[in-house]
Amino acid sequence: MTKHLHLHKNTKFLSLFHTNKSAIFTKASSFTTSTATPWNTHLRNLSKHGQYNEALILYRQMLQSGATPNAFTFPFALKSSASLSLPITGKQLHCHVIKLGCESEPFVQTALITMYCRCKLTEFAQKVFDEMPQRNLTVCYNALISGYVQNGNFLNGFLLFSEMRLRGVLFNAVTVLGLVPGCTVPRYLWLGMSLHCLKVKCGLVNDLAIANCLLTMYVRCASMELARKLFDHIPGKGLITWNAMISGYAQNGLAGEVLELYHEMELLQVNPDAVTFVGVLSACANLGAQKIGFEVEEKIRSSCMRWNVFLKNALINMYARCGNLAKARIIFDDMPEKSLVSWTAIIGGYGIHGLGNIAVELFDKMIETGIQPDGTVFVSVLNACSHAGLTERGLNYLDLMKREYGLKPCSEHYSCVVDLLGRAGRLEEARKLIELMEDEPDGAVWGALLGACKIHKNVELAELAFNKVVELEPTNVGYYVLLSNIYTEANNSEGILRVRLMMRERKLKKDPGYSYFECKGKTYLFVAGDRSHPQTKEIYKLLNRLEDTESEYGGANKNGQEVINHEPPNIIGVHSERLAIAFALLNTEIGADILVIKNLRICNDCHSFVKRVSKIVDRLFVVRDATRFHHFRNGTCSCNDYW
């Protein structure tokens, strides 16, 4: 790319843009004058208002009219080509700069450095920088430092910062702002923290932009406690500060904290914007809190806020994850321009709720419309295939992903495919697939195989998968429980004891599983064997009927007799999902639109229970696993009014 960009000092002015086929010359202007000043004023106004195409058109007209650009002209023109990322135009502007002898003007030099960096040509930017007679300007260092960082070369940026300090060149808030985004990966967090200290030492404490930037750094490094500590100490928080914290919580799965902070924002009468709502909707999606999500939607509508694609995608995701696929679909279908994320959200929504056929149909339609898939949408579609038992289809997608789109499957893809093969009973193929993985398989991959071994009662392979998975995730209790259950089914008491001993040695204790059902704006939470709900008697009575009779909801047992025993035989072991389902059945109107939503983590027994119930009741309801939402754990078991 850089080869044809060599400078030609003899470049004629009017050759500018001749090789550039962009549509920047479509507009004509009647503006003509032979002195540079009025052109510069006009250029400044266009550049200030972000009308970069127009600014470049004007620059060309300036040349055509015979006016000679000067040192004041170039920063505007260069900024325009930088903002539009037009390297050829930028390079030609550089030729003009040299031809007119403006290359030693610091303003022009800095604009050139910025232009090259924005066009991803840092080597050219460095060249401009190196050729500067005096490298003592803070702004030039700032431009190149942030250029390196923006182009992913954080170390060069930091080296330049060290050089700057060694040479005694003063740095300022913008220098720090240029560097901090490079520390958003955990391995550089310590450098970011040293910048945080530097900021305090150098009296940049009140610079809100730096604080926001540092906050984002902690968030991206998943250091949420440090992020919150900083957030609490920022005196005049701006909307960006609130948004950074809210989206930070959302990205790190702390949905409860998102809603708390949003609530606090409302109390303090800080006006949210689209970015805030995207974070809040994402939290609602994680919690399955459809009611709050709906309220947010209403608020957006009543605030006359302009809907952007981010907001729509967040809304689709929220409704889809909460099980309201009809609403998610209406919003999706209504979008004039759907992004890859819109497709991923709706495909993922159908996939996790067991409607794999619709998910793959949509995926194929997406490909037809010419949208280039990425790794994430493949995770959604593979996941959909595994939950709908579309084994061959899923395997084809894995192949398509590699062959047609050149995407390298990662561990997430492999765990979907292992799950896919596993559910189909093709355990040996699943094991071979893991062996063929280019990268080291992670816990999720071996965990998927272990799960499959549970379904197909393969103790030997389960032991292999378990040994691998506990090596990678020694504190994940779920895997120990899974193996213990496999041993239980195989009547292997020695195995059970071994697992229990291992858990005791490692001081691991299983957290109770929770399920919840949202009804009339309230969330009702259940743990296994829960008896604290006021309707416990009715719930168990109904459960007993459902377990005993596979024929009809609320009917009699196989012999046509009313079931007298209202207590299921294994009360302690009644899974939370079943309790939530029975509660849902008792508390929703017959005839309402009700559908069974199968949760990802629902156990195999409950899965068949749900299937059985769905055949009987022909209604729609949503029962979700709340185990991961620690927000719920603080409360007692049932009748939690969430908000």
Next chain:
DNA sequence: TTAGGGTTAG
């Protein structure tokens, strides 16, 4: 008249 920076979705 002119140069360098912060938050968003699957």
